Amino acid sequence: MxxxxxxxxxxxxxxxxxxxxxxxxxxxxxxxxxxxxxxxxxxxxxxxxxxxxxxxxxxxxxxxxxxxxxxxxxxxxxxxxxxxxxxxxxxxxxxxxxxxxxxxxxxxxxxxxxxxxxxxxxxxxxxxxxxxxxxxxxxxxxxxxxxxxxxxxxxxxxxxxxxxxxxxxxxxxxxxxxxxFDSETHGRKGSHDYDNRTFIISSVLDDPFLMNVTLPDGTSRFEGFCVDLLKKIVEIYPFKYRIQLVKDGNYGTLQRNGKWDGMIGEVMYGTADISVAPLTINTDRERVVAFTKPYMSFGISIMVKKSKAPRPSGFSFFQPFTNEIWICLALATCGVSIIMFQICRFSTAEWRIETDNSSSDDVSNGNRATGAGKGVKWTNDFYVMNSFWFALGALMQQGSDILPRSISGRIMGGVWWFFTLIIISSYTANLAAFLTTQSMQSPIKSAEDLAAQTKIQYGVHKGGSTVEFFRVSRRKSSSPLYRKMWSFMANTEPSPLAESTEDGVRRVRESDGKYAYLLESKMNEYRETQKPCDTMAVGDPIGTSSYGIAVSKHLVELQKELTVAILELRERDTLRRLEEKYWVNRSQCVKDTTDATETRALNLDKLAGVFYILLAGTAVALLVSIVDLVYRSKEQVRNELSSCGFRRMWLNLRARIAHERLVASLRRRSMPAPTKSPSDGISETGTDELSTPATAQKSIVPSIASEEGNMNSALSKKKSGSAGSAVTHTDV
The missing domain is CATH 3.40.50 (Rossmann fold)
Incomplete structure (x- = not known):
């Protein structure tokens, strides 16, 4: 039946x-x-x-x-x-x-x-x-x-x-x-001859679906994805149409008084016959209008403002570690150096005896025992500077020319080597990522991040399907996350809900990162490719929805023909080509096409700090060498001069003492005093001057002359062995 x-x-x-x-x-x-x-x-x-x-x-x-x-x-x-x-x-x-x-x-x-x-x-x-x-x-x-x-x-x-x-x-x-009714002239609704009828199509200005373009002659016309879609449909199913903009600028929501606004209301109440726009298909709308098969699918995504990419620093190689890590690493190096110095000082295995072949009068740095022309000294390689050099060499993975011999020193060295192995491995791994990748960082990465904070406001278009998606989340069967987000949007003052899509995008760009806008992912993707290229989509899309063409329920046959036309356009791959035309070919922003797995070439901006450190280290090394050369040259001259002056004083003193002893002896023997000083040959005047006998002079002067000759010989050797020293010697 x-x-x-x-x-x-x-x-x-x-x-x-x-x-x-x-x-x-x-x-x-x-x-x-x-x-x-x-x-x-x-x-x-x-x-x-x-x-x-x-x-x-x-x-x-x-x-x-x-x-x-x-x-x-x-x-x-x-x-x-x-x-x-x-x-x-x-x-x-x-x-x-x-x-x-x-x-x-x-x-x-x-x-x-x-x-x-x-x-x-x-x-x-x-x-x-x-x-x-x-x-x-x-x-x-x-x-x-x-x-x-x-x-x-x-x-x-x-x-x-x-x-x-x-x-x-x-x-x-x-x-x-x-x-x-006569079946030939009336029949089923939708089987009319539509050649003499012009359908009113309601739409809304929303790039890239519908745009009002001004031509060079001053006139304007509609362009966009929806216009091209209508042209392709008319090629399959011919009919006349006229596009008019919706009066209130809304897509269509059910008001508290039970009335529908926007394009859904115009189609429902007969103001328009069809609505071709980014109109989301949902349950409430399907009850009052007839939808065709979807022509595009999407989800709800989050639009945020791009954070400004920081200018590459010449010291980017410091970025893998935080300042706290660098400070702790410096303190650890100094601490290990001091501990290594103390351990090796206390351990007898680190001390050794070395034979010193130099003269017994030379100054030695170590403890030694003098012998017959040779010295013996105790030495320890791990003094303060060598201990620091050992720790720094291990940290730089370069090693050192000294190694601990004691058990305690080797334990300390092994622990330090293990520590540096982990530190250097971690640094190397992070350094490659910091120097070769540069991504836009955003504090919001998902809807969960939005719901978990209150500093960044977020909203939706108050006249679209997105607001209905969150509004119905008040039902117990919906996700608690969406209920929490809707509660925030509904109770925040001033209201974060946008009057239109353009209003929401403007808020994102002017908020300096303090506002996020939730909209259809297709619109978000398009805005991301348009100048000033300062917005981006973050997180995975929320839910899955579709765009469709809304038709009055009185035009059932027209709705069926439009559905067949859309299915045919999908089979021809026309819908994909139209989407590529507006979302890819009209992109105004340069996208980074580098593969994430591809190694990027480093520029000088990121590695300039390495060259700065090299130049600074070279300059410091040269300066230290010059200062050391000047200091040691002056020190050597000072030592030589002080040594020669001391010997002159010592010889003059001995000659004076010998002369006084001679004079006193001659006086006691009632002998005449000598007329000249045996040390300098200067004549003595006065009543006390005595003549020195030849036998006395022969016994004293030769010893003094011998001392003076030895001094002059040693001075000549030092002068010939010191480079660049311009010291003149005057015989005493």
Whole structure:
């Protein structure tokens, strides 16, 4: 009985409101009746809004469905009663409406005291209603003398081949009352000849889907993905159309009063026939308009402002470690050097005896015991500077020419080598990443990061499907993450919700990283490729949705033809080429095409610090060598001069002492004093001068001369052995 061989009649007056999807599988033929209702009228929208508000919380599914015929008849009855009461009031008469329990009982008896009296309001109001004739939601409302409705019509609606359509009318005044449309001129809705009809297409300016481009001659025209999509569809299924922009700039959301705004509202109320735009397909919209198959899929992504890439530093090789690590590493090197010095000082295995072949009068740096022309000294390689050199060589992976010999020293050295192995390996691994990669860092990387903080505000377009996605998250079955995000957006002041997509993008660019905008991933990807190239998409898309073409439910056949055209465009790969045209070929930003696994060439900006350190180290080394050369040269000259002066003084003193002894001896022996000093040969004057005998001079002067000769010989050797020393010697 549910096949095409049977034809059933549905007697209720709300056939157009029932779900017939399950009845069309077997090709069943079904005919019913429906009140002629102008759903685009303001009165119907007010009624639908009140209907949705009443059942929004208790019965969400019923709130979004069409209003039943009983509610429409009740609405019309109240409006007729009000019109009748107004006509009585305008005639100058007053209705004595008794008050009982704060409401009126016009058609029942009212008990006053112990006597029951009949109300006089009912008959008078009933007569006024019979005389009232008005147009309401159910059509013409008019009554005959018996109070029965007259002069009204019904739609005859049929289900044929899976399509619900009006096939005729029933009118009380017609003879016969039933009239069926001619199948050749009317037939199924959508099978009309559309050559003489121009469809109104509602859309919204949103790059790159629809753009208003000004031509050189001053005129403007629409361009974009949706325009090209319409042209491709018309090539397959020809029809005339005219694009008009939606008045309120919204995509379409269900308001609290039950009305739809935006493009969905225009298609639903007949202002437009079709909507071709980035219009998301969802459950609420599908109830009021008919969608084609999707032409593009997407998710909800997060748009943030790009952080400015820091200028490469010449000391980028310091970046693998933080300042704390570098400080700790320097302290560890100094600490290990001191500990190594102390361990090796205390350990007897680090001390050794060396033989010194130099003269016993030479100065030695170590402890030694003098012998016959030779010295013996105790030496230890790990003094302070050598200990630091050992620790630094191990840290630089270069080793050292000295190694500890004691057990304690080797334990300390082994631990230090293991420490430097881990440090250098970690540094090398991080250094390659820091020098060869440069990525934009953002504090927000996912929706979880957004929900976990409050410093960065985030919002959505308040008139689109994204806001509905988060609004329905208040239901218990939705993710707690989305409920938390919607609670933040709904309760934050000033409101983070954007008036349009352009408004949201402007907020991101002007907020200096303090605002994030959630929008469809396709729009986000396009904005990322357009100048000033200062936004980027972060994180994985949230959910999965699709764009479709919205068609009025009265144009069922057109909706089917558009669906077939979209499927054919997908099979031809036309949709992909259109997407590539606007998202790839029109990119204004230069993308980094380097493969993540490919090694990048380093530039001088990142390694300039290495050359600076090399130049600085070379300059310091040269300066130290020059200072050392000058200092040692002056020190050598000073030592030589001081040594020669001391010997002169010592020889003069010995000669003077010898001379005085000689004079005293001669005086005691009553011998004449010598006339010249044996040391310098200068004549002595005065009464005390004596002449020196030849035998005395021969015994004293040769020894002094020998000492002086030895001094001159040693001085000559030192002069010949010192380079660059310009010292002159004067005989004593």
């Amino acid at each position: 549910v096949t095409a061989s049977f034809h059933m009649v549905y007697l209720n007056l709300d056939f157009d409101t029932i779900d017939t999807s399950n009845m069309s599988f077997g090709g069943m033929n079904l005919t019913g009746f429906s009140l002629i209702t102008n759903k685009s009228s303001e009165a119907y929208q007010d009624l639908f809004g009140d209907w949705s508000d009443k059942f929004r919380d208790s019965h969400p599914t019923l709130a979004n469905s069409n209003v039943g015929y009983e509610a429409i008849l009740a609405h019309d009855l109240c409006r007729v009663a009000v019109s009748a009461a107004r006509s009585i009031h305008e005639s100058g008469r007053e209705l004595p409406l008794p008050r009982v329990n704060t409401y009126h009982r016009c058609f029942k008896q009212v008990k006053e005291g112990t006597e029951t009296v009949a109300s006089t309001v009912g008959p008078e109001l009933l007569d006024a209603i019979k005389r009232t004739a008005t147009n309401q939601l159910s059509g013409r409302v008019q009554f005959d003398g018996n109070g029965s409705r007259t002069n009204y019509s019904l739609q005859i609606v049929g289900l044929h081949n899976g399509v619900v359509e009006q096939v005729g009318t029933w009118s009380q005044n017609n003879d016969p009352p039933i009239y069926f």
